[in-house]
Amino acid sequence: MIDKLIEKIKKTGAPIVVGLDPMLQFVPEHIKKTAFASKGETLEGAAEAVWIYNKEIIDSIYDLIPAVKPQIAMYEQFGVPGLAAFQKTVDYCREKGLIVIGDVKRGDIGSTSSAYASAHLGRVLVGNRMCTAFGEDFATVNPYLGTDGIQPFIDVCKEEKKGIFILVKTSNPSSGEFQDRLIDGKPLYEHVGEQVAAWGEQLMGENGYSYVGAVVGATYPEQGRLLRRVMPKSFILVPGYGAQGATGRDLVHFFDKDGLGAIVNSSRGIIAAYRNEKYAGFGAEGFAEASRQAVLDMIADIQGALHLI
Amino acid sequence: MIDKLIEKIKKTGAPIVVGLDPMLQFVPEHIKKTAFASKGETLEGAAEAVWIYNKEIIDSIYDLIPAVKPQIAMYEQFGVPGLAAFQKTVDYCREKGLIVIGDVKRGDIGSTSSAYASAHLGRVLVGNRMCTAFGEDFATVNPYLGTDGIQPFIDVCKEEKKGIFILVKTSNPSSGEFQDRLIDGKPLYEHVGEQVAAWGEQLMGENGYSYVGAVVGATYPEQGRLLRRVMPKSFILVPGYGAQGATGRDLVHFFDKDGLGAIVNSSRGIIAAYRNEKYAGFGAEGFAEASRQAVLDMIADIQGALHLI
Numbered sequence: 001m002i003d004k005l006i007e008k009i010k011k012t013g014a015p016i017v018v019g020l021d022p023m024l025q026f027v028p029e030h031i032k033k034t035a036f037a038s039k040g041e042t043l044e045g046a047a048e049a050v051w052i053y054n055k056e057i058i059d060s061i062y063d064l065i066p067a068v069k070p071q072i073a074m075y076e077q078f079g080v081p082g083l084a085a086f087q088k089t090v091d092y093c094r095e096k097g098l099i100v101i102g103d104v105k106r107g108d109i110g111s112t113s114s115a116y117a118s119a120h121l122g123r124v125l126v127g128n129r130m131c132t133a134f135g136e137d138f139a140t141v142n143p144y145l146g147t148d149g150i151q152p153f154i155d156v157c158k159e160e161k162k163g164i165f166i167l168v169k170t171s172n173p174s175s176g177e178f179q180d181r182l183i184d185g186k187p188l189y190e191h192v193g194e195q196v197a198a199w200g201e202q203l204m205g206e207n208g209y210s211y212v213g214a215v216v217g218a219t220y221p222e223q224g225r226l227l228r229r230v231m232p233k234s235f236i237l238v239p240g241y242g243a244q245g246a247t248g249r250d251l252v253h254f255f256d257k258d259g260l261g262a263i264v265n266s267s268r269g270i271i272a273a274y275r276n277e278k279y280a281g282f283g284a285e286g287f288a289e290a291s292r293q294a295v296l297d298m299i300a301d302i303q304g305a306l307h308l309i
Numbered sequence: 310m311i312d313k314l315i316e317k318i319k320k321t322g323a324p325i326v327v328g329l330d331p332m333l334q335f336v337p338e339h340i341k342k343t344a345f346a347s348k349g350e351t352l353e354g355a356a357e358a359v360w361i362y363n364k365e366i367i368d369s370i371y372d373l374i375p376a377v378k379p380q381i382a383m384y385e386q387f388g389v390p391g392l393a394a395f396q397k398t399v400d401y402c403r404e405k406g407l408i409v410i411g412d413v414k415r416g417d418i419g420s421t422s423s424a425y426a427s428a429h430l431g432r433v434l435v436g437n438r439m440c441t442a443f444g445e446d447f448a449t450v451n452p453y454l455g456t457d458g459i460q461p462f463i464d465v466c467k468e469e470k471k472g473i474f475i476l477v478k479t480s481n482p483s484s485g486e487f488q489d490r491l492i493d494g495k496p497l498y499e500h501v502g503e504q505v506a507a508w509g510e511q512l513m514g515e516n517g518y519s520y521v522g523a524v525v526g527a528t529y530p531e532q533g534r535l536l537r538r539v540m541p542k543s544f545i546l547v548p549g550y551g552a553q554g555a556t557g558r559d560l561v562h563f564f565d566k567d568g569l570g571a572i573v574n575s576s577r578g579i580i581a582a583y584r585n586e587k588y589a590g591f592g593a594e595g596f597a598e599a600s601r602q603a604v605l606d607m608i609a610d611i612q613g614a615l616h617l618i
Contacts, residue, residue, distance in 0.1 A: 073422075115383050147483040
């Protein structure tokens with residue numbers, strides 16, 4: 001799957017991923033009206049609104065990008081109906097040829113971690129039949145529990161040719177509270193990065209990159225430069241572009257010289273572009289076209305920055 | 310909710326929680342047969358089997374214990390139907406008067422963390438209506454992202470009078486890879502424990518304990534002794550009893566002198582008791598009675614150990 005991701009990045013020229021994190025406040029009023037008219041102001045109504053919104057955005061941008069990253073929390077808040085909308089979104093994106101990174105940040109141990117890995121990347125045996133649950137292509141994983149939490153994911157990845165991105169240095173202001181603390185002279189995130197590199201050796205793709213990647217926030221460019229060296233074979237998923245403040249210039253050191261090795265996420269900067277003054281001309285009815293323009297602008301920004309390497 | 314938990318622990322004399330982690334291999338054949346006959350060897354069939362199994366166990370033990378802890382991964386592996394079974398289980402346990410600790414180990418930042426908190430402990434606004442998604446009483450949370458990940462949960466807890474247990478020192482063999490590393494002469498888990506104590510100050514119950522608790526594995530009694538002192542006002546949720554090797558005697562130092570301050574989880578040791586040689590006499594048909602006997606034995610073991618304090 002890492003090879004397919006690289007192939008699609010090369011084909012689109014876009015090392016970006018669009019975060020499908022549909023907060024209800026982003027969904028245009030006309031869509032909410034339609035959804036609530038048919039399903040009520042209920043969890044089902046919210047899930048329907050989210051699904052209509054996602055579908056229009058996907059239809060408008062799928063040809064420009066290699067991958068999407070639905071944030072499962074935004075669906076889980078609407079309970080079982082919300083998770084059904086997550087499932088529909090994953091399935092629809094895969095139908096459209098997009099690679100789906102499930103931003104689930106799961107982390108547990110042993111058989112529990114195996115169950116999460118099966119839920120998102122693998123299959124599960126029911127009686128004599130193998131069934132697929134959510135079926136994303138990649139998932140994000142939390143490292144706090146150590147190898148016992150990661151290995152079950154790697155085992156499923158080996159079997160299914162899928163991948164993971166492990167949290168190393170997150171984009172939020174308080175990420176340093178634990179991640180930056182020095183252990184033997186090096187910050188915790190560097191130790192985690194070294195472990196990601198070691199875990200990744202087990203599962204190399206054909207293009208020189210591992211199926212085991214890392215999450216490093218765009219808001220920490222210096223740490224990105226360091227971690228790029230610590231994990232030379234790991235793809236880095238970079239959140240924090242746009243709404244969280246980082247621009248293309250902050251990102252160059254996350255990439256390798258060939259312009260590969262990283263994939264930059266933008267969520268609300270794309271899916272809620274129509275609410276941004278810059279794209280206000282599209283109006284709420286034109287939200288999906290606004291998203292398309294925002295994708296084109298993001299690609300231009302990052303391609304421009306990559307020429308600086 | 311921490312006060313309600315304490316009240317129920319006193320009433321039952323059982324500082325224990327039963328982990329409802331229904332792996333399909335634990336479910337007796339006669340239940341699987343019934344479920345697959347009506348729903349097929351599908352995710353729906355698996356979810357139905359899990360639900361029937363849970364319900365019989367709950368009916369058999371609910372009067373003995375204060376709380377249950379469903380592990381959401383075991384439901385999530387069966388996709389949307391599995392999560393519907395999780396929801397039914399949560400609802401049914403609450404109907405029976407049990408406190409429900411959602412073992413979800415979520416961890417994210419800002420609005421995403423808020424969404425998880427709403428999903429599991431709070432409510433979500435849809436149009437003009439407040440809706441409840443999963444509606445557990447407590448949730449487990451991962452600390453790796455720092456205060457940005459925890460504060461949204463605390464905010465929801467304040468509003469809803471619910472609580473969280475933050476992972477501090479997990480029960481698995483590799484938990485030391487990061488958690489035991491020394492920072493300024495103290496292991497990371499101790500720093501996390503100090504932070505748990507600080508976070509908890511914001512949200513104290515009436516009985517001297519905070520709504521912000523901690524997870525510390527039974528398999529690490531020495532660390533439990535230390536962390537009991539570091540977090541004097543935090544309830545400790547203790548996994549690792551039974552199947553993971555710890556017994557009542559390992560647990561005494563997790564408790565305060567009054568026998569409060571900790572709640573010990575057992576999962577497969579209870580729900581799959583009928584597969585244990587000790588309870589084999591109950592047979593697969595008597596699995597729920599075997600679970601009841603295993604609960605009674607666990608209570609006796611822990612009460613016996615607490616007299617050692």
